[in-house]
Amino acid sequence: MRILAIVSGEYGRRHVANIRAHAPADWSIETWQAPAVLPPVTDYPEDYLPAQLPAADLILVFGEHSGIAELIPEIARMTGAQAVIAAVDNEAWLPRGLARQLRGWLADMGVVCVTPKPLCALTEHDYGTRRRERIAYAHPLIAEFARHFGQPQLRIEVDPETRTIAAVEVVRDTVCGCARYVAERLVGVSVDEAEYQAGMLHHHYPCLASMGKDPDFGDTLMHISGNLMKDNVAEQVKPYRHVQYFVPVSRSE
Numbered sequence: 001m002r003i004l005a006i007v008s009g010e011y012g013r014r015h016v017a018n019i020r021a022h023a024p025a026d027w028s029i030e031t032w033q034a035p036a037v038l039p040p041v042t043d044y045p046e047d048y049l050p051a052q053l054p055a056a057d058l059i060l061v062f063g064e065h066s067g068i069a070e071l072i073p074e075i076a077r078m079t080g081a082q083a084v085i086a087a088v089d090n091e092a093w094l095p096r097g098l099a100r101q102l103r104g105w106l107a108d109m110g111v112v113c114v115t116p117k118p119l120c121a122l123t124e125h126d127y128g129t130r131r132r133e134r135i136a137y138a139h140p141l142i143a144e145f146a147r148h149f150g151q152p153q154l155r156i157e158v159d160p161e162t163r164t165i166a167a168v169e170v171v172r173d174t175v176c177g178c179a180r181y182v183a184e185r186l187v188g189v190s191v192d193e194a195e196y197q198a199g200m201l202h203h204h205y206p207c208l209a210s211m212g213k214d215p216d217f218g219d220t221l222m223h224i225s226g227n228l229m230k231d232n233v234a235e236q237v238k239p240y241r242h243v244q245y246f247v248p249v250s251r252s253e
Contacts, residue, residue, distance in 0.1 A: 001027050001144060004056035004079055008034040011208055012062030018177035019149060030054045038067030045074040053078045058141045061086035069098050073105045081111060083141040088117035089221055090210040112139040118209045118221045120174040120228055122150035130216035148172060152179035152229050156236040163191050163240050178205045182229060191237040198233040202226045
């Protein structure tokens with residue numbers, strides 16, 4: 001699979017570094033550095049693009065300002081890309097209305113576009129966009145990418161005698177590498193502490209999603225991302241946890 005990643009700063013560069021380190025050997029990954037400054041409305045996208053871009057099957061958009069979205073249809077045309085994954089880890093970088101427009105522009109070209117919010121809400125068949133809402137998609141290239149990078153999926157082995165985590169396999173890493181970081185540090189942790197420690201490790205990585213309150217979730221995207229990690233861990237250690245119940249003392253007469 002030929003991938004072109006659009007980056008504009010350290011956020012995107014960290015994503016690309018992790019993908020390159022852990023992607024299948026038959027993936028080729030090129031990057032294009034987007035302009036640091038773009039006008040509020042880009043009437044002629046070609047004025048801000050190079051004369052040529054490498055051919056690509058899939059475009060990854062890791063832009064850090066909203067003007068980059070207006071360049072993506074022309075980039076798709078130039079590269080021959082069939083699919084686009086545009087990350088939404090900050091509402092300011094790709095507002096919901098612009099994300100919807102981008103999906104529409106590309107659909108008119110026959111290009112499938114997904115806009116996971118946050119980026120680690122992407123699976124092989126759908127992606128999150130707001131609280132209790134996920135959008136289904138069907139495209140083999142996006143699904144292939146999401147088999148390796150997207151919503152964190154760990155496979156946890158527990159020692160039933162010590163009730164500690166014996167081993168953790170990364171089935172699907174997050175694009176930023178946070179899931180791999182968490183997995184490496186969960187070994188030896190008590191199952192009673194595993195969910196909490198997964199959340200703390202997620203924050204220590206650190207998560208690259210926004211710490212500003214997002215209007216679609218009523219929470220920060222960093223917390224939404226952390227909850228995805230914690231939920232995956234909690235589900236697997238639940239059978240081994242000791243749950244304590246507190247019974248209120250009866251009031252004396």
